Amino acid sequence: MTELISHHDVARQRAASPGPLAAEPAVAAASGRPPVVLVDPTAGRRRTTRRRRVPPEVRRFLGPALLFALWWALTGLDVVGDRALASPAAVFGAARELWRSGDLVDSLGASLYRVGAGVLFGVGIGLALAIVAGFFRAASDVVDSAMNFLRTIPVIALLPLIIVWIGIGESAKIFLITVGVAFPIYMNTYAAIRGVDARLVEAGQTFGLGRFGLVRSVIVPGAAPGFLVGLRWALGVAWLLLVFAEQVNTDSGLGYLLNSAQSWNRTDIIVLCLVVYGILGLVSDGLVRILERTLLSWRRGFDGT
Protein backbone atom coordinates (compact mmCIF):
# COMPACT_ATOMS: atom_id res chain seq x y z
CA MET A 1 0.00 0.00 0.00
CA THR A 2 2.60 2.49 1.06
CA GLU A 3 4.64 1.91 -2.09
CA LEU A 4 1.82 3.54 -4.00
CA ILE A 5 2.10 6.76 -2.08
CA SER A 6 4.51 9.17 -3.66
CA HIS A 7 7.30 10.60 -1.56
CA HIS A 8 5.83 14.00 -1.98
CA ASP A 9 2.52 12.88 -0.52
CA VAL A 10 4.12 10.94 2.28
CA ALA A 11 6.06 14.02 3.29
CA ARG A 12 2.92 16.10 3.25
CA GLN A 13 1.00 13.55 5.27
CA ARG A 14 3.76 13.28 7.85
CA ALA A 15 3.62 16.99 8.26
CA ALA A 16 -0.15 16.96 8.71
CA SER A 17 -0.60 13.96 10.96
CA PRO A 18 1.67 11.48 12.69
CA GLY A 19 0.29 8.32 11.00
CA PRO A 20 -0.95 7.58 7.51
CA LEU A 21 -4.06 9.44 6.45
CA ALA A 22 -7.04 7.51 7.85
CA ALA A 23 -10.69 8.03 7.02
CA GLU A 24 -12.74 9.04 10.02
CA PRO A 25 -10.57 7.42 12.64
CA ALA A 26 -13.29 7.81 15.28
CA VAL A 27 -15.76 5.69 13.30
CA ALA A 28 -13.10 3.17 12.38
CA ALA A 29 -12.14 2.77 16.00
CA ALA A 30 -15.75 2.42 17.10
CA SER A 31 -16.57 -0.31 14.58
CA GLY A 32 -13.32 -2.13 15.17
CA ARG A 33 -12.43 -2.06 11.46
CA PRO A 34 -8.86 -1.30 10.45
CA PRO A 35 -8.65 2.30 9.25
CA VAL A 36 -8.88 2.82 5.46
CA VAL A 37 -5.73 4.39 4.10
CA LEU A 38 -6.48 7.01 1.47
CA VAL A 39 -4.02 7.69 -1.31
CA ASP A 40 -4.24 9.87 -4.39
CA PRO A 41 -4.41 7.44 -7.35
CA THR A 42 -3.29 10.17 -9.73
CA ALA A 43 -0.32 11.14 -7.59
CA GLY A 44 2.85 11.70 -9.56
CA ARG A 45 1.07 11.36 -12.88
CA ARG A 46 -0.89 14.58 -12.80
CA ARG A 47 0.14 17.19 -15.28
CA THR A 48 0.81 20.28 -13.28
CA THR A 49 1.64 22.42 -16.28
CA ARG A 50 0.58 21.82 -19.81
CA ARG A 51 3.49 20.06 -21.44
CA ARG A 52 4.53 21.46 -24.74
CA ARG A 53 4.13 18.60 -27.15
CA VAL A 54 6.66 17.94 -29.87
CA PRO A 55 4.87 17.30 -33.17
CA PRO A 56 5.10 13.62 -34.17
CA GLU A 57 6.74 14.48 -37.51
CA VAL A 58 9.57 16.19 -35.67
CA ARG A 59 9.93 13.27 -33.29
CA ARG A 60 10.08 10.83 -36.18
CA PHE A 61 12.86 12.89 -37.67
CA LEU A 62 14.71 13.05 -34.38
CA GLY A 63 15.97 9.45 -34.37
CA PRO A 64 17.74 9.57 -37.74
CA ALA A 65 19.06 13.06 -36.93
CA LEU A 66 20.65 11.75 -33.72
CA LEU A 67 22.29 8.90 -35.63
CA PHE A 68 23.59 11.38 -38.18
CA ALA A 69 24.99 13.62 -35.45
CA LEU A 70 26.72 10.65 -33.84
CA TRP A 71 28.26 9.69 -37.18
CA TRP A 72 29.44 13.25 -37.75
CA ALA A 73 30.95 13.44 -34.26
CA LEU A 74 32.71 10.08 -34.52
CA THR A 75 34.36 10.91 -37.84
CA GLY A 76 34.89 14.64 -37.19
CA LEU A 77 36.65 14.05 -33.85
CA ASP A 78 38.83 11.39 -35.47
CA VAL A 79 37.59 8.72 -33.07
CA VAL A 80 37.58 6.34 -36.04
CA GLY A 81 39.91 6.72 -38.93
CA ASP A 82 38.86 7.80 -42.39
CA ARG A 83 39.73 4.32 -43.70
CA ALA A 84 37.31 2.65 -41.30
CA LEU A 85 34.35 5.00 -41.58
CA ALA A 86 34.06 7.84 -44.06
CA SER A 87 32.86 11.19 -42.80
CA PRO A 88 29.51 12.63 -43.92
CA ALA A 89 31.34 15.13 -46.12
CA ALA A 90 33.30 12.38 -47.87
CA VAL A 91 30.14 10.35 -48.42
CA PHE A 92 28.41 13.40 -49.82
CA GLY A 93 31.34 13.91 -52.13
CA ALA A 94 31.13 10.30 -53.28
CA ALA A 95 27.42 10.72 -53.91
CA ARG A 96 28.11 13.77 -56.08
CA GLU A 97 30.81 11.98 -57.98
CA LEU A 98 28.70 8.90 -58.67
CA TRP A 99 25.66 11.00 -59.50
CA ARG A 100 27.64 12.94 -62.10
CA SER A 101 29.05 9.77 -63.65
CA GLY A 102 25.57 8.22 -63.70
CA ASP A 103 26.71 5.16 -61.75
CA LEU A 104 24.45 5.92 -58.81
CA VAL A 105 21.35 6.32 -60.98
CA ASP A 106 22.13 3.15 -62.95
CA SER A 107 22.72 1.09 -59.82
CA LEU A 108 19.63 2.45 -58.13
CA GLY A 109 17.54 1.75 -61.23
CA ALA A 110 18.77 -1.84 -61.54
CA SER A 111 18.16 -2.54 -57.85
CA LEU A 112 14.73 -0.92 -57.79
CA TYR A 113 13.74 -2.95 -60.83
CA ARG A 114 14.77 -6.21 -59.14
CA VAL A 115 13.02 -5.41 -55.89
CA GLY A 116 9.95 -4.08 -57.69
CA ALA A 117 9.55 -7.13 -59.89
CA GLY A 118 10.26 -9.53 -57.02
CA VAL A 119 7.76 -7.83 -54.72
CA LEU A 120 5.15 -7.73 -57.48
CA PHE A 121 5.43 -11.45 -58.22
CA GLY A 122 5.86 -12.41 -54.58
CA VAL A 123 2.79 -10.46 -53.46
CA GLY A 124 0.79 -11.94 -56.34
CA ILE A 125 1.77 -15.51 -55.53
CA GLY A 126 1.46 -15.13 -51.75
CA LEU A 127 -1.93 -13.47 -52.08
CA ALA A 128 -3.24 -16.06 -54.54
CA LEU A 129 -2.18 -18.95 -52.32
CA ALA A 130 -3.62 -17.26 -49.22
CA ILE A 131 -6.96 -16.67 -50.93
CA VAL A 132 -7.17 -20.26 -52.19
CA ALA A 133 -6.20 -21.69 -48.81
CA GLY A 134 -8.34 -19.17 -46.95
CA PHE A 135 -11.54 -19.87 -48.82
CA PHE A 136 -11.42 -23.57 -49.55
CA ARG A 137 -11.02 -25.94 -46.66
CA ALA A 138 -9.68 -28.76 -48.82
CA ALA A 139 -7.08 -26.47 -50.40
CA SER A 140 -6.01 -25.12 -47.03
CA ASP A 141 -5.08 -28.60 -45.79
CA VAL A 142 -2.75 -29.09 -48.73
CA VAL A 143 -1.43 -25.57 -49.26
CA ASP A 144 -1.02 -24.54 -45.65
CA SER A 145 0.93 -27.60 -44.58
CA ALA A 146 3.18 -27.29 -47.64
CA MET A 147 3.78 -23.58 -47.00
CA ASN A 148 4.53 -24.18 -43.34
CA PHE A 149 7.08 -26.82 -44.29
CA LEU A 150 8.78 -24.64 -46.92
CA ARG A 151 8.71 -21.61 -44.66
CA THR A 152 11.26 -23.16 -42.31
CA ILE A 153 13.88 -23.41 -45.07
CA PRO A 154 16.08 -20.29 -45.11
CA VAL A 155 15.50 -18.62 -48.44
CA ILE A 156 19.18 -17.89 -48.95
CA ALA A 157 19.86 -21.62 -48.80
CA LEU A 158 17.87 -21.85 -52.03
CA LEU A 159 20.41 -19.72 -53.87
CA PRO A 160 22.59 -22.63 -55.11
CA LEU A 161 19.51 -24.45 -56.35
CA ILE A 162 18.20 -21.34 -58.08
CA ILE A 163 21.55 -20.89 -59.84
CA VAL A 164 21.38 -24.51 -61.06
CA TRP A 165 17.81 -24.02 -62.25
CA ILE A 166 17.78 -20.64 -63.89
CA GLY A 167 21.39 -19.56 -63.92
CA ILE A 168 22.84 -16.35 -62.57
CA GLY A 169 20.98 -13.87 -64.72
CA GLU A 170 18.42 -11.25 -63.84
CA SER A 171 15.61 -13.78 -63.44
CA ALA A 172 17.47 -15.66 -60.69
CA LYS A 173 17.70 -12.47 -58.62
CA ILE A 174 14.03 -11.67 -59.12
CA PHE A 175 13.12 -15.27 -58.33
CA LEU A 176 14.97 -15.18 -55.01
CA ILE A 177 13.16 -12.01 -53.95
CA THR A 178 9.84 -13.41 -55.16
CA VAL A 179 10.22 -16.50 -52.97
CA GLY A 180 11.26 -14.43 -49.98
CA VAL A 181 8.32 -12.06 -50.35
CA ALA A 182 5.65 -14.69 -51.01
CA PHE A 183 5.97 -16.31 -47.58
CA PRO A 184 5.30 -13.37 -45.26
CA ILE A 185 2.47 -12.26 -47.55
CA TYR A 186 0.97 -15.73 -47.50
CA MET A 187 1.31 -16.34 -43.76
CA ASN A 188 -0.21 -13.03 -42.72
CA THR A 189 -2.98 -12.90 -45.29
CA TYR A 190 -4.03 -16.50 -44.66
CA ALA A 191 -4.19 -15.94 -40.92
CA ALA A 192 -6.12 -12.70 -41.49
CA ILE A 193 -8.70 -14.34 -43.77
CA ARG A 194 -9.23 -17.12 -41.25
CA GLY A 195 -9.43 -14.56 -38.48
CA VAL A 196 -12.29 -12.55 -39.99
CA ASP A 197 -15.07 -12.37 -37.41
CA ALA A 198 -17.50 -15.20 -38.17
CA ARG A 199 -20.32 -13.14 -36.71
CA LEU A 200 -19.79 -10.46 -39.35
CA VAL A 201 -19.87 -13.13 -42.04
CA GLU A 202 -23.13 -14.41 -40.59
CA ALA A 203 -24.54 -10.89 -40.49
CA GLY A 204 -23.55 -10.42 -44.14
CA GLN A 205 -25.39 -13.60 -45.07
CA THR A 206 -28.47 -12.49 -43.14
CA PHE A 207 -28.62 -9.31 -45.12
CA GLY A 208 -28.41 -10.97 -48.47
CA LEU A 209 -24.74 -10.94 -49.40
CA GLY A 210 -23.82 -13.69 -51.83
CA ARG A 211 -20.47 -15.43 -52.00
CA PHE A 212 -18.92 -12.66 -54.07
CA GLY A 213 -20.51 -9.97 -51.94
CA LEU A 214 -19.18 -11.58 -48.77
CA VAL A 215 -15.66 -11.69 -50.18
CA ARG A 216 -15.81 -8.10 -51.35
CA SER A 217 -17.61 -6.49 -48.42
CA VAL A 218 -16.56 -8.61 -45.46
CA ILE A 219 -13.55 -10.83 -46.02
CA VAL A 220 -11.24 -8.62 -48.09
CA PRO A 221 -11.60 -5.54 -45.87
CA GLY A 222 -11.44 -7.73 -42.79
CA ALA A 223 -8.19 -9.32 -43.93
CA ALA A 224 -6.58 -6.06 -45.12
CA PRO A 225 -4.83 -5.21 -41.83
CA GLY A 226 -3.13 -8.60 -41.75
CA PHE A 227 -2.09 -8.30 -45.38
CA LEU A 228 -0.48 -4.93 -44.72
CA VAL A 229 1.51 -6.33 -41.81
CA GLY A 230 2.74 -9.00 -44.20
CA LEU A 231 3.57 -6.42 -46.85
CA ARG A 232 5.69 -4.41 -44.48
CA TRP A 233 7.58 -7.49 -43.42
CA ALA A 234 7.92 -8.62 -47.04
CA LEU A 235 9.49 -5.33 -48.11
CA GLY A 236 12.11 -5.70 -45.43
CA VAL A 237 12.88 -9.21 -46.65
CA ALA A 238 13.05 -7.96 -50.24
CA TRP A 239 15.79 -5.40 -49.51
CA LEU A 240 17.72 -7.97 -47.50
CA LEU A 241 17.59 -10.54 -50.28
CA LEU A 242 18.56 -7.92 -52.84
CA VAL A 243 21.93 -7.55 -51.16
CA PHE A 244 22.49 -11.31 -51.36
CA ALA A 245 21.20 -11.57 -54.92
CA GLU A 246 23.47 -8.78 -56.10
CA GLN A 247 26.58 -10.43 -54.76
CA VAL A 248 26.27 -13.20 -57.32
CA ASN A 249 27.88 -12.31 -60.61
CA THR A 250 26.40 -8.89 -61.25
CA ASP A 251 27.54 -5.87 -63.14
CA SER A 252 24.86 -3.50 -61.94
CA GLY A 253 22.91 -2.58 -58.86
CA LEU A 254 23.67 -1.29 -55.39
CA GLY A 255 25.12 -4.61 -54.29
CA TYR A 256 27.54 -4.52 -57.21
CA LEU A 257 28.52 -0.99 -56.31
CA LEU A 258 29.05 -2.09 -52.72
CA ASN A 259 31.28 -4.99 -53.74
CA SER A 260 33.25 -2.89 -56.17
CA ALA A 261 33.80 -0.21 -53.55
CA GLN A 262 35.21 -2.85 -51.25
CA SER A 263 37.75 -3.91 -53.87
CA TRP A 264 38.57 -0.26 -54.60
CA ASN A 265 38.97 0.35 -50.89
CA ARG A 266 36.50 3.23 -51.01
CA THR A 267 34.74 3.36 -47.62
CA ASP A 268 32.96 6.55 -48.69
CA ILE A 269 31.10 4.62 -51.42
CA ILE A 270 30.42 1.70 -49.06
CA VAL A 271 28.84 4.05 -46.51
CA LEU A 272 26.98 5.82 -49.31
CA CYS A 273 25.45 2.48 -50.35
CA LEU A 274 24.43 1.77 -46.75
CA VAL A 275 22.82 5.20 -46.49
CA VAL A 276 20.95 4.57 -49.75
CA TYR A 277 19.71 1.22 -48.44
CA GLY A 278 18.48 2.93 -45.32
CA ILE A 279 16.66 5.62 -47.27
CA LEU A 280 15.07 3.03 -49.56
CA GLY A 281 13.87 1.07 -46.53
CA LEU A 282 12.38 4.23 -45.03
CA VAL A 283 10.66 5.12 -48.30
CA SER A 284 9.11 1.68 -48.76
CA ASP A 285 7.95 1.69 -45.16
CA GLY A 286 6.43 5.10 -45.72
CA LEU A 287 4.57 3.81 -48.77
CA VAL A 288 3.01 1.02 -46.70
CA ARG A 289 2.12 3.60 -44.06
CA ILE A 290 0.28 5.67 -46.65
CA LEU A 291 -1.47 2.52 -47.88
CA GLU A 292 -2.49 1.72 -44.32
CA ARG A 293 -3.80 5.19 -43.73
CA THR A 294 -5.99 5.06 -46.81
CA LEU A 295 -7.15 1.44 -46.55
CA LEU A 296 -7.65 1.36 -42.81
CA SER A 297 -9.06 4.82 -42.26
CA TRP A 298 -12.03 3.20 -40.52
CA ARG A 299 -9.88 2.02 -37.67
CA ARG A 300 -9.61 3.96 -34.48
CA GLY A 301 -6.91 1.79 -33.04
CA PHE A 302 -4.68 2.47 -30.09
CA ASP A 303 -1.93 4.82 -31.22
CA GLY A 304 0.24 4.70 -28.13
CA THR A 305 0.66 7.55 -25.70
Place this chain on the structure above:
Amino acid sequence: MAPRLRRNVSTGNPQRPANAAGADPAPGVGGGVAVLARADAEDAGGPAAAGLGAAVRVRGLRRAFGEHVVLDGLDLTIAPGEFVALLGRSGSGKSTLIRILGGFDDGVEGEVLAARRRSVVFQESRLLPWKRVLPNVTLGLSGRDIADRGRAALAEVGLAGRERSWPATLSGGEAQRVALARALVREPELLMLDEPFGALDALTRIRMHALLQQLCRRHQPAVLFVTHDVDEAILLADRVLVLTEGRFSRDVPVDVASPRRRTDPAFDRLRATLLAELGVDEIAEGTH
Protein backbone atom coordinates in the same frame (compact mmCIF):
# COMPACT_ATOMS: atom_id res chain seq x y z
CA MET B 1 -23.58 -3.73 -56.66
CA ALA B 2 -22.36 -7.26 -56.55
CA PRO B 3 -24.32 -9.84 -58.49
CA ARG B 4 -26.46 -11.60 -55.96
CA LEU B 5 -25.76 -15.28 -56.23
CA ARG B 6 -28.14 -17.89 -54.84
CA ARG B 7 -27.21 -19.23 -51.48
CA ASN B 8 -28.86 -21.77 -49.28
CA VAL B 9 -30.34 -18.95 -47.28
CA SER B 10 -32.45 -16.39 -49.01
CA THR B 11 -33.23 -13.60 -46.64
CA GLY B 12 -32.41 -10.17 -47.85
CA ASN B 13 -34.80 -9.95 -50.75
CA PRO B 14 -35.51 -6.26 -51.03
CA GLN B 15 -38.39 -6.57 -53.48
CA ARG B 16 -41.78 -6.82 -51.92
CA PRO B 17 -43.89 -9.63 -53.38
CA ALA B 18 -47.05 -8.41 -55.07
CA ASN B 19 -49.29 -10.01 -52.46
CA ALA B 20 -47.72 -8.23 -49.56
CA ALA B 21 -49.90 -5.14 -49.81
CA GLY B 22 -47.34 -3.27 -51.85
CA ALA B 23 -49.41 -0.12 -52.07
CA ASP B 24 -50.11 0.09 -48.38
CA PRO B 25 -46.97 1.07 -46.47
CA ALA B 26 -48.39 -0.21 -43.20
CA PRO B 27 -50.65 -3.22 -43.64
CA GLY B 28 -52.67 -4.05 -40.56
CA VAL B 29 -52.33 -7.23 -38.57
CA GLY B 30 -53.05 -10.11 -40.90
CA GLY B 31 -53.41 -7.67 -43.79
CA GLY B 32 -50.44 -8.99 -45.71
CA VAL B 33 -50.04 -12.70 -46.06
CA ALA B 34 -46.42 -13.56 -45.50
CA VAL B 35 -44.89 -15.88 -48.01
CA LEU B 36 -43.38 -18.68 -46.01
CA ALA B 37 -40.12 -20.19 -47.03
CA ARG B 38 -38.34 -23.14 -45.55
CA ALA B 39 -35.61 -21.54 -43.52
CA ASP B 40 -33.27 -24.37 -44.37
CA ALA B 41 -34.42 -24.81 -47.98
CA GLU B 42 -32.10 -24.68 -50.96
CA ASP B 43 -34.66 -22.72 -52.98
CA ALA B 44 -36.76 -20.45 -50.83
CA GLY B 45 -40.27 -20.00 -52.11
CA GLY B 46 -40.92 -23.53 -53.32
CA PRO B 47 -44.37 -25.12 -53.36
CA ALA B 48 -44.25 -25.59 -49.58
CA ALA B 49 -44.08 -21.85 -49.19
CA ALA B 50 -47.62 -20.97 -50.16
CA GLY B 51 -49.35 -18.35 -48.00
CA LEU B 52 -50.50 -19.86 -44.73
CA GLY B 53 -51.47 -16.76 -42.83
CA ALA B 54 -48.41 -17.04 -40.65
CA ALA B 55 -44.96 -15.52 -40.53
CA VAL B 56 -43.45 -18.52 -38.79
CA ARG B 57 -44.66 -22.09 -38.74
CA VAL B 58 -42.61 -24.67 -36.92
CA ARG B 59 -43.78 -28.23 -36.30
CA GLY B 60 -41.89 -30.83 -34.33
CA LEU B 61 -38.56 -28.98 -34.52
CA ARG B 62 -35.70 -30.90 -32.98
CA ARG B 63 -32.10 -29.82 -32.74
CA ALA B 64 -29.42 -31.79 -30.99
CA PHE B 65 -25.72 -31.11 -30.67
CA GLY B 66 -24.37 -34.62 -30.28
CA GLU B 67 -26.02 -36.14 -27.23
CA HIS B 68 -27.31 -32.80 -26.02
CA VAL B 69 -30.85 -32.09 -27.21
CA VAL B 70 -31.37 -28.32 -27.30
CA LEU B 71 -34.77 -28.09 -28.96
CA ASP B 72 -37.04 -31.05 -28.52
CA GLY B 73 -40.17 -31.20 -30.63
CA LEU B 74 -40.97 -27.50 -30.79
CA ASP B 75 -44.22 -26.17 -32.26
CA LEU B 76 -44.51 -22.45 -32.96
CA THR B 77 -46.77 -20.30 -35.05
CA ILE B 78 -46.38 -16.54 -35.27
CA ALA B 79 -49.11 -14.59 -37.04
CA PRO B 80 -48.21 -11.74 -39.38
CA GLY B 81 -47.75 -8.59 -37.32
CA GLU B 82 -47.68 -10.45 -34.03
CA PHE B 83 -45.05 -9.53 -31.42
CA VAL B 84 -43.81 -12.62 -29.62
CA ALA B 85 -41.26 -12.47 -26.83
CA LEU B 86 -39.22 -15.54 -26.10
CA LEU B 87 -37.92 -15.95 -22.59
CA GLY B 88 -35.60 -18.60 -21.29
CA ARG B 89 -32.62 -19.12 -19.08
CA SER B 90 -29.25 -18.84 -20.70
CA GLY B 91 -28.45 -21.98 -22.61
CA SER B 92 -32.13 -22.83 -23.06
CA GLY B 93 -31.88 -22.70 -26.85
CA LYS B 94 -33.33 -19.25 -27.56
CA SER B 95 -30.49 -18.20 -29.80
CA THR B 96 -30.44 -21.62 -31.44
CA LEU B 97 -34.05 -21.07 -32.49
CA ILE B 98 -33.16 -17.68 -33.98
CA ARG B 99 -30.24 -19.20 -35.83
CA ILE B 100 -32.50 -21.89 -37.25
CA LEU B 101 -35.16 -19.39 -38.35
CA GLY B 102 -32.41 -17.20 -39.77
CA GLY B 103 -31.24 -20.13 -41.85
CA PHE B 104 -27.80 -20.60 -40.27
CA ASP B 105 -28.33 -24.08 -38.98
CA ASP B 106 -28.60 -27.08 -41.23
CA GLY B 107 -28.71 -29.79 -38.57
CA VAL B 108 -32.44 -29.52 -37.83
CA GLU B 109 -35.24 -32.07 -37.90
CA GLY B 110 -38.92 -31.22 -38.35
CA GLU B 111 -40.84 -28.64 -40.33
CA VAL B 112 -39.45 -25.12 -40.29
CA LEU B 113 -41.14 -22.41 -42.32
CA ALA B 114 -40.44 -18.71 -41.99
CA ALA B 115 -41.36 -15.61 -43.95
CA ARG B 116 -39.10 -15.13 -46.91
CA ARG B 117 -38.30 -11.53 -46.08
CA ARG B 118 -36.80 -11.67 -42.62
CA SER B 119 -34.06 -9.82 -40.86
CA VAL B 120 -32.19 -10.14 -37.62
CA VAL B 121 -30.93 -7.69 -35.03
CA PHE B 122 -28.18 -9.29 -32.98
CA GLN B 123 -27.07 -8.51 -29.46
CA GLU B 124 -23.94 -6.90 -30.83
CA SER B 125 -24.72 -4.52 -33.67
CA ARG B 126 -22.48 -6.50 -36.07
CA LEU B 127 -21.94 -3.46 -38.26
CA LEU B 128 -19.06 -3.81 -40.70
CA PRO B 129 -16.42 -1.52 -39.17
CA TRP B 130 -14.95 -0.66 -42.59
CA LYS B 131 -18.19 0.64 -44.02
CA ARG B 132 -19.78 3.92 -43.10
CA VAL B 133 -23.24 3.91 -41.56
CA LEU B 134 -25.28 4.25 -44.75
CA PRO B 135 -23.62 1.42 -46.71
CA ASN B 136 -23.99 -0.72 -43.60
CA VAL B 137 -27.73 -0.08 -43.61
CA THR B 138 -28.10 -0.86 -47.31
CA LEU B 139 -25.73 -3.83 -47.19
CA GLY B 140 -26.70 -6.47 -49.71
CA LEU B 141 -29.47 -4.39 -51.26
CA SER B 142 -29.44 -3.41 -54.89
CA GLY B 143 -31.51 -0.98 -56.87
CA ARG B 144 -31.50 2.64 -57.75
CA ASP B 145 -33.22 4.13 -54.72
CA ILE B 146 -31.43 2.17 -52.02
CA ALA B 147 -29.46 5.17 -50.76
CA ASP B 148 -32.71 7.09 -50.29
CA ARG B 149 -34.35 4.15 -48.56
CA GLY B 150 -31.33 3.79 -46.31
CA ARG B 151 -31.46 7.48 -45.43
CA ALA B 152 -35.17 7.22 -44.68
CA ALA B 153 -34.55 4.22 -42.41
CA LEU B 154 -31.81 6.10 -40.58
CA ALA B 155 -34.11 9.07 -40.14
CA GLU B 156 -36.71 6.71 -38.68
CA VAL B 157 -34.34 5.54 -35.98
CA GLY B 158 -33.33 9.14 -35.29
CA LEU B 159 -29.92 9.06 -36.91
CA ALA B 160 -30.46 11.38 -39.87
CA GLY B 161 -27.19 13.10 -40.70
CA ARG B 162 -25.01 10.27 -39.41
CA GLU B 163 -24.86 8.51 -42.80
CA ARG B 164 -21.14 9.11 -43.20
CA SER B 165 -20.07 8.21 -39.66
CA TRP B 166 -17.82 5.25 -39.02
CA PRO B 167 -19.35 2.53 -36.84
CA ALA B 168 -16.42 2.82 -34.41
CA THR B 169 -17.51 6.36 -33.56
CA LEU B 170 -21.05 5.36 -32.58
CA SER B 171 -22.21 4.74 -29.03
CA GLY B 172 -23.72 1.36 -28.17
CA GLY B 173 -27.27 2.67 -28.47
CA GLU B 174 -26.55 4.40 -31.78
CA ALA B 175 -24.95 1.27 -33.21
CA GLN B 176 -28.02 -0.74 -32.22
CA ARG B 177 -30.26 1.84 -33.85
CA VAL B 178 -28.25 1.50 -37.06
CA ALA B 179 -28.72 -2.27 -36.78
CA LEU B 180 -32.46 -1.68 -36.43
CA ALA B 181 -32.45 0.56 -39.50
CA ARG B 182 -30.51 -2.10 -41.39
CA ALA B 183 -33.14 -4.68 -40.48
CA LEU B 184 -36.14 -2.46 -41.24
CA VAL B 185 -34.95 -1.06 -44.56
CA ARG B 186 -35.62 -4.55 -45.94
CA GLU B 187 -39.30 -4.27 -44.97
CA PRO B 188 -39.17 -7.64 -43.21
CA GLU B 189 -42.26 -9.76 -42.73
CA LEU B 190 -40.44 -11.38 -39.84
CA LEU B 191 -38.12 -9.39 -37.60
CA MET B 192 -36.00 -11.41 -35.22
CA LEU B 193 -34.19 -9.71 -32.37
CA ASP B 194 -31.72 -11.70 -30.31
CA GLU B 195 -31.33 -9.87 -26.99
CA PRO B 196 -30.90 -6.64 -28.95
CA PHE B 197 -30.73 -4.34 -25.94
CA GLY B 198 -28.91 -6.69 -23.59
CA ALA B 199 -25.66 -4.75 -23.74
CA LEU B 200 -27.20 -1.29 -23.41
CA ASP B 201 -27.48 0.82 -20.28
CA ALA B 202 -30.86 1.08 -18.60
CA LEU B 203 -31.66 4.60 -19.82
CA THR B 204 -30.79 3.85 -23.43
CA ARG B 205 -32.81 0.67 -23.18
CA ILE B 206 -35.98 2.57 -22.19
CA ARG B 207 -35.60 4.80 -25.24
CA MET B 208 -34.95 1.81 -27.48
CA HIS B 209 -38.15 0.14 -26.22
CA ALA B 210 -40.19 3.16 -27.23
CA LEU B 211 -38.44 3.30 -30.60
CA LEU B 212 -39.02 -0.38 -31.29
CA GLN B 213 -42.70 -0.11 -30.40
CA GLN B 214 -43.12 2.87 -32.68
CA LEU B 215 -41.32 1.15 -35.55
CA CYS B 216 -43.32 -2.05 -35.13
CA ARG B 217 -46.59 -0.11 -35.19
CA ARG B 218 -45.53 1.51 -38.43
CA HIS B 219 -44.05 -1.48 -40.27
CA GLN B 220 -46.14 -4.27 -38.76
CA PRO B 221 -43.62 -7.10 -39.06
CA ALA B 222 -44.09 -10.30 -37.13
CA VAL B 223 -41.56 -10.08 -34.33
CA LEU B 224 -39.67 -12.77 -32.46
CA PHE B 225 -37.94 -10.99 -29.60
CA VAL B 226 -35.50 -13.05 -27.58
CA THR B 227 -34.70 -11.68 -24.15
CA HIS B 228 -33.89 -12.74 -20.63
CA ASP B 229 -35.57 -9.67 -19.19
CA VAL B 230 -39.11 -10.48 -18.05
CA ASP B 231 -40.16 -6.83 -17.75
CA GLU B 232 -38.97 -6.10 -21.26
CA ALA B 233 -40.98 -9.04 -22.59
CA ILE B 234 -44.20 -7.95 -20.84
CA LEU B 235 -43.66 -4.34 -21.87
CA LEU B 236 -43.35 -5.07 -25.57
CA ALA B 237 -44.98 -8.35 -26.55
CA ASP B 238 -48.44 -9.53 -27.51
CA ARG B 239 -47.51 -13.01 -26.36
CA VAL B 240 -44.74 -14.40 -24.19
CA LEU B 241 -43.22 -17.84 -24.62
CA VAL B 242 -40.96 -19.49 -22.09
CA LEU B 243 -38.47 -22.00 -23.38
CA THR B 244 -37.50 -24.64 -20.83
CA GLU B 245 -35.47 -27.72 -21.60
CA GLY B 246 -36.15 -27.62 -25.31
CA ARG B 247 -39.89 -27.06 -25.11
CA PHE B 248 -42.23 -24.14 -24.61
CA SER B 249 -43.30 -24.51 -21.01
CA ARG B 250 -45.48 -21.39 -21.16
CA ASP B 251 -47.37 -19.57 -23.88
CA VAL B 252 -49.25 -16.63 -22.37
CA PRO B 253 -50.92 -13.65 -24.03
CA VAL B 254 -50.03 -10.35 -22.40
CA ASP B 255 -53.31 -8.90 -21.11
CA VAL B 256 -51.97 -5.72 -19.64
CA ALA B 257 -53.71 -2.49 -20.56
CA SER B 258 -51.56 -0.16 -22.62
CA PRO B 259 -49.67 1.98 -22.06
CA ARG B 260 -48.15 -0.78 -20.01
CA ARG B 261 -46.87 0.19 -16.62
CA ARG B 262 -44.78 -1.85 -14.27
CA THR B 263 -47.02 -0.70 -11.43
CA ASP B 264 -50.10 -2.31 -13.00
CA PRO B 265 -51.21 -5.29 -10.85
CA ALA B 266 -51.74 -7.35 -14.02
CA PHE B 267 -48.14 -6.60 -14.99
CA ASP B 268 -46.96 -7.70 -11.58
CA ARG B 269 -48.97 -10.94 -11.66
CA LEU B 270 -47.65 -11.87 -15.08
CA ARG B 271 -44.12 -11.08 -14.02
CA ALA B 272 -44.45 -13.33 -10.96
CA THR B 273 -45.82 -16.13 -13.14
CA LEU B 274 -43.06 -15.83 -15.70
CA LEU B 275 -40.30 -15.53 -13.13
CA ALA B 276 -41.61 -18.60 -11.35
CA GLU B 277 -41.58 -20.39 -14.68
CA LEU B 278 -37.96 -19.37 -15.08
CA GLY B 279 -37.22 -20.75 -11.62
CA VAL B 280 -36.81 -17.40 -9.86
CA ASP B 281 -38.72 -16.67 -6.65
CA GLU B 282 -38.64 -12.88 -6.43
CA ILE B 283 -39.20 -12.64 -2.70
CA ALA B 284 -36.89 -15.45 -1.71
CA GLU B 285 -34.17 -14.13 -4.01
CA GLY B 286 -34.58 -10.68 -2.53
CA THR B 287 -34.98 -8.79 -5.79
CA HIS B 288 -37.76 -6.69 -4.27
